[in-house]
Amino acid sequence: MTQPSRRTASRPHVTCHMLGSVDGRIVQKIWALKDSARYFEETAEKIKVDAWIVGRTTMQEFSSKRQRPRTGTFEVPPGDFVAKKSKTYAVAIDPSGKCRWDSDMVSTEHVIEVLTEQVPAEYLHHLRAKGVSYIFGGKTELDLALVLRKLGELFGMRRVRLDGGGHMNGTFLKAGLVDELSLVLAPLADGTIGTPSVFDVEEGYGRRKATHFHLRSVRRFEKDFLWMRYEVTSSRSPSASAKTPRK
Ligand SMILES: NC(=O)c1ccc[n+]([C@@H]2O[C@H](COP(=O)([O-])OP(=O)(O)OC[C@H]3O[C@@H](n4cnc5c(N)ncnc54)[C@H](OP(=O)(O)O)[C@@H]3O)[C@@H](O)[C@H]2O)c1
Structure with a gap:
């Protein structure tokens, strides 16, 4: 049994926005995209949020990259x-x-x-x-x-955007707190095993079920990129807790 994302009036609406390869990876180290931040930012700014x-x-x-003394x-x-x-x-x-x-x-x-x-x-x-x-x-x-x-x-x-990485997205997804996914699909396969993906929830298969989405819109842009907007229709296994363990 899965449950829909638990959206209540007392919490902001949550959209997860990510730029992913076709194999779901998100670190752009070997992607060699020209002006890569643009694909993420230009779509992100179309999603009006408070944070x-x-x-x-x-x-x-x-x-900050600066180290500071911690005594006192x-x-x-x-x-x-x-x-x-x-x-x-x-x-x-x-x-x-x-x-x-x-x-x-x-x-x-x-x-x-x-x-x-x-x-x-x-x-x-x-x-x-x-x-x-x-x-x-x-x-x-x-x-x-x-x-x-x-x-x-x-x-x-009232509205917030989860901008990654995969670990953070995964913990919100597991807790049933993602309402929408906004995924920009880059036309490339990364293939690096063990690197962050759009949602990193947990290792192995337990009682957890996959999260299902309803496709609300899809747009092709910059020739080979796709921007897909999904609504979460089911998430969270019965055993999942809103409390997530620290890494
Ligand atoms: N392509 C894209 O759209 C995109 C977007 C964003 C980021 N990225 C890339 O993703 C990579 C980072 O992803 P990542 O998955 O390794 O890291 P991450 O999700 O950015 O950060 C993970 C860390 O955040 C803390 N954390 C997050 N959720 C938590 C929770 N529920 N409870 C407790 N702690 C929590 C923990 O910090 P502590 O370890 O301190 O406990 C955890 O180790 C970077 O290379 C970045 O450039 C790509």
Whole structure:
């Protein structure tokens, strides 16, 4: 038995947007596409959302590359921290607090870190000093349904876009929290075994069933690319939990 994605009024609508090869891979290292970011960005910006959300590995491509000293004693007030309200947001799923920041913005989006309560006070102090907002999504594991609810309640988000990578997409899919898939299919096969794919949920076959989609639209562009928009019709095995284990 599978269940439809659990969309309730209390959480934002979730669209997962990805650029994938025909074999579902997402790391572009050997793709040799000219101006490759364009295929992702130009389609992404047609999906009107209040925030894009990425996993920690993907966000580290945008966060600070500088190392900082971590010594000293730090005291920070308990609870979530809303540094400011913005029109749009960039959200990092970063349970251990590994992304460092030079500013509170990625392009035009205000940064929100999604953390577990295990992150050290020094890291919270760093975020406050840089004006980066943060929310807690659980004590030691992230409850993604809670995370979405908080993004709605604290920042007024109604629609969000999951922009990868495969690990993060997979955990939202497993938790039954993806409403739509927007997939740009690049006309190439990558073939690299063991690299991230559009959804990396778990290894092997357990009780989990595949997620099914209904095709809402398909558009051919740039000659050989396809942009497909799907609605999730079923997801989540009966055993799947909204709480996802930390890696
Ligand atoms: N083609 C595309 O459209 C596209 C889009 C985005 C990214 N990418 C590529 O994808 C690659 C990265 O993908 P990836 O799958 O390796 O990494 P990812 O999904 O970006 O990040 C994975 C990490 O995020 C944290 N995380 C995510 N969801 C979590 C959850 N529910 N609970 C706890 N922690 C969670 C964990 O951080 P910790 O390890 O710190 O615990 C985890 O290891 C990059 O090469 C990037 O360029 C491609």
